[in-house]
Amino acid sequence: MSDHFLRRSLTVAAAATAALLAGCGTVDSASNRLVSAITPYKIEIVQGNFVSKEQVAALEKGMSRIQVREVLGTPLITNLFRADRWDYVFTIKRPGVDPQSRRLSVFFENDLLARFEGDDMPTEAEFVARLDTRTRLGKIPPLEATPAELAKFPGRPKSEQEPSTSAIAAEAPPSTAYPPLNAPSSR
Known part of the structure; x- marks a missing residue:
């Protein structure tokens, strides 16, 4: 080279x-x-029982444990050493949204509701509104066409048009006899 x-x-x-x-x-x-x-898919993590403001308002001093369970549901945390206390804890972690956490403690004396304390709970409507994070696109367009809008489109050929009501009435009714599901056994 x-x-x-x-x-x-x-x-x-x-x-x-x-x-x-x-x-x-x-x-x-x-x-x-x-x-x-x-970005990788991040799951929504929901833990515990959601307790609404309406449920807390339904609690009354002197309710039995069964009545409290019917109103609030099964408690997330019960303690064998402190059987007079039930804790309802709710957390939700969603991608792109600050985590939400709520806590409510219910105290019993002689198996009757003595008191309850915890966070200020949202109403069910407020909670659902916070879950819906989709952006609103504005006014929803009408989904029906006016006769003037329909007139803009050419008509279908006669073969594709709906049959007249007299043609439908002339057709034979559908058969109501069906073959058996199982083959007859030969004995």
Whole structure:
């Protein structure tokens, strides 16, 4: 090989290597943008019993344990060493939303409700409104077409149009006899 050809090949190889190395920064930033745009699926974590303001309002001093359970549901936490206390804890963790946590403690004396204390509970409507984080798109368009709007479209050919009511009445009624589900046994 000639000396000139060897030098030219090395120059081209060095230039190609330099171009590739210079492009690495661009590829890196593009791949970082792509990775940041693609996020893994994060599940919604719900733990405990949701207790609404309406349920707390239904509690009355002197209710039995069974009555309290009917109003609030089964407590999340019961303690063998403190059988006179039930704890209702509710947490929800959703991607992109601050976690919510609520707590209510119910205390019994002689198996009757003595008192209860805890966080200020939301109403059921407030809780549902906080769950719905979808963005509103504005006014919902009407889903019915006026006769003027329907007139803009060409009519269907006669073969595709609905049959007249007289043609429907002339058809035979459907058969009401069906074959047996199991084959008759031969004995």
